[in-house]
Amino acid sequence: MFRQVISFRWAEGVSPEARRAYRDALDGLRAIPELLALTWGDDAGHFDDNFDFVAVMDFADFETARRYVAHPLHQTYVRDHASRVVAERVVVQHDWDPPDP
Amino acid sequence: MFRQVISFRWAEGVSPEARRAYRDALDGLRAIPELLALTWGDDAGHFDDNFDFVAVMDFADFETARRYVAHPLHQTYVRDHASRVVAERVVVQHDWDPPDP
Numbered sequence: 001m002f003r004q005v006i007s008f009r010w011a012e013g014v015s016p017e018a019r020r021a022y023r024d025a026l027d028g029l030r031a032i033p034e035l036l037a038l039t040w041g042d043d044a045g046h047f048d049d050n051f052d053f054v055a056v057m058d059f060a061d062f063e064t065a066r067r068y069v070a071h072p073l074h075q076t077y078v079r080d081h082a083s084r085v086v087a088e089r090v091v092v093q094h095d096w097d098p099p100d101p
Numbered sequence: 102m103f104r105q106v107i108s109f110r111w112a113e114g115v116s117p118e119a120r121r122a123y124r125d126a127l128d129g130l131r132a133i134p135e136l137l138a139l140t141w142g143d144d145a146g147h148f149d150d151n152f153d154f155v156a157v158m159d160f161a162d163f164e165t166a167r168r169y170v171a172h173p174l175h176q177t178y179v180r181d182h183a184s185r186v187v188a189e190r191v192v193v194q195h196d197w198d199p200p201d202p
Contacts, residue, residue: 005155007108007193041195054106054193090108090191092155094142
């Protein structure tokens, strides 16, 4: 499996409505077959230094993750949502072996 | 479930041996019963801007995550490893509902 973890801070002045629309658009990416698993959440607010949001995405491998990025749904998500609401962004990507079920 | 995601960059000049010792110490935290799941990985190196390492940890809730932080094994891990090898660090914590098995 190939995991991608994206943490970010909201850009300044992003409205609650724009955040909601972002989260909905992110959930819409589940329709892309290459995206095998997606977990995301708004920071719980226990610590002031934390970033605001994180998404953990799993793919079969790096090549399928690249196909996901190129998918029209993902392109629209970036253009209409991510590029407008995300400020600082930190990404880590790594291979991993899921535990046996 | 309560998820904690920590992304970081290695401090400058950290040796491969110190990185290995850090990873081993991190794996040693699995002995703490409050830590229900741990996945970590070194960045795959596809993109220069990525951070170096990420760890995804799951707990039952925030309170048990606090007990994990206070556990002697975790205190030793911070003192002898994390505090020595980690430079920039980004944290996000959020509640989430795991999918039904």
